[in-house]
Amino acid sequence: MKRIFVLLFITLCASSCVVLSPKKYKSLVAQRDSLSSALTGANNRITSLEDELARLRSDTALLHSEIAGLSSKVSGLNSNNASLRAASDRLSQDLKKREARLREVEEILRKRDEATLALKDKLQKALLGFQQSGLSVEIRSGKVYVSLTDKLLFSTGSIVIDEKGKQALAGLATVLNTQPEINISVEGHTDNQRVVNLGQIKDNWDLSVLRATSVVRYLTEAQKIESTRITATGKGQFQPIEDVNTPEARSRNRRIEIVLSPKLDELYDLIK
Template sequence: MTKRISVALLIAILSTSCVSKKLYTELEDKYAKLKKENRTLADTNDNLTKEKNQLDLDYKALQDELAKTRSERDKLQNDYTAASNNLKNLQSSYSALEKNSNDELQSNMTKNRELLAKLEAKEKALAAEQARLDKLKADLQSSSQRLAELENMMAQKDAAMRKLKETLSKALNSFEGKGLTVEQKNGKVYVSMENKLLFGSGSWAVGTEGRRAVTEVGKVLGDNPDITVQIEGHTDDVKYQGSGQIADNWDLSTKRATAIVQILLENKNINATNITAAGRSQFSPIAPNETAEGKAKNRRIEIILTPKLDEISKMLNEI
């Protein structure tokens, strides 16, 4: 807002003083261009936030579907057990009826016919129950196999992310204690860099030490082309008071996230379609903003690495 007022005031002053029409026109064009850039950045930020939220929803849906599949597997197991017990009861009943039929055959033909009729009905029921049991067993085996494959695939994804976290930790070991951390949670790997390692106050230009850290991350990502990368810029709750090309904390956090993306893309092995950048401003703190230490932790860049879940989604749809 300060920037807009300053530009408007400058235009008003120049329009009332002895300024050439060319200079006045150039100032107007520049003002219009800045407004357009501001709108574009705001739209980009909204789109990236929506994409990030959708990815979180997709991941949760996959977890819910896995739980549902396990529940269905357990239900099939219970049905199988119940059917097996029923089959045993039918077999026992069949044996008893057969014995009674043999014992009473000579003494009571009428009773024997009734027993034979019951026996025939029992045999039919037994055959039907056996068929149902066989189907339940086949369904259970099929479901168990698909569930095992799904669990194995998810375990492989988790193992790959653990290996990625270890590789990043090793590559970034020299930055330990300089505001850089690497951790794995919720199936993702988070590389967090405090601004003291990357940027000067109010700037989105990455310093030498910060560039070196980002370049090391890029080397690891270049060797893992199937990883989805989300770059998030964060600020503390102190409102931006400067002027020039920055409008507010939203604008600053977005520019900082984009600056990190540009450094990563210097590595030609990284697929740009796997990367998104987002500015989160002050609205996702990890520490209280009441202390200088907390503010420092909140001023950060987070590089969030997520495995692609296309194959797992396809398998869940097939179950």
């Protein structure tokens, strides 16, 4: 049986197989090797491309993550920027309000300074005859100070205003009665010499206070200045004009200072 199959195979080959020449065979082998080499190269290229694709996918995923993070930061920055812009707008509005208030305050102070200067001029004219007797008028810190030495108002050690002093105070009151918007403070000052033999007056504190109240009483009772506008204080020896201990300096330190200041209710309302 086996022999029959072998004979049959030989017969078929004899009828259908082609016998190749050595040259043709070598050519086909060379083509086969070339195709095999090309296939290997293609497979290697495919592997390389697959690796590169994997890297690109990984890089793409990383970039998406970074983009998402940056987008989140941008959103946060935009939110912060909006908050800062709103805060800036509020500050700008507040600054405008403050500038407006500042202009109002400056205008009030300008008017105060004008009124103070005008008051000083009126007082200097009204009291011109007393300036050689120890009276002076000056502006300090936006207030008018009328300073009268004790010899213009009182006898030595006395708290009773003499006639010349009353004339000076009457001239002062003439101006002040036309200036109801002016507050008045009367300050008594003494020298540093110890008070002796003045009855119920114990010391320089007493003397300064009693002299100030004598002036206030004369201005309110005799000259009809409203009591609500005026105050009396005693400074004793503790606010001297001059610190040197000479008769001339002590004489200048013994004085009544009448401090005149414009009412600034409008200004106080602004700065509350």
